[in-house]
Amino acid sequence: MSAHQALLLYRRHWAAAEVKGGVQTWRRKANTPTKCLTSIFLIILSVLFFEVELFQ
Incomplete structure (x- = not known):
């Protein structure tokens, strides 16, 4: 499997979790700086x- x-x-998988609301609950728990850092890291x-x- 390639990268x-x-x-x-x-x-x-992330989109599926978001639809189910799993990511939404994580977003509510996490504070804004953490969310920003996570987004930047993923990008x-x-x-x-x-x-x-x-x-390659």
Whole structure:
């Protein structure tokens, strides 16, 4: 499984959890700075995976 496929799978899982409300409850519990940092971290990870896939 390539990094890109794994990332797509993770995103699909995340979307499914969001629909069910699992992520929503986590969002309510987490404070805003944590949410921002998590989002930034996930974006950086996505970009890194994409770069790796491009240059292989």
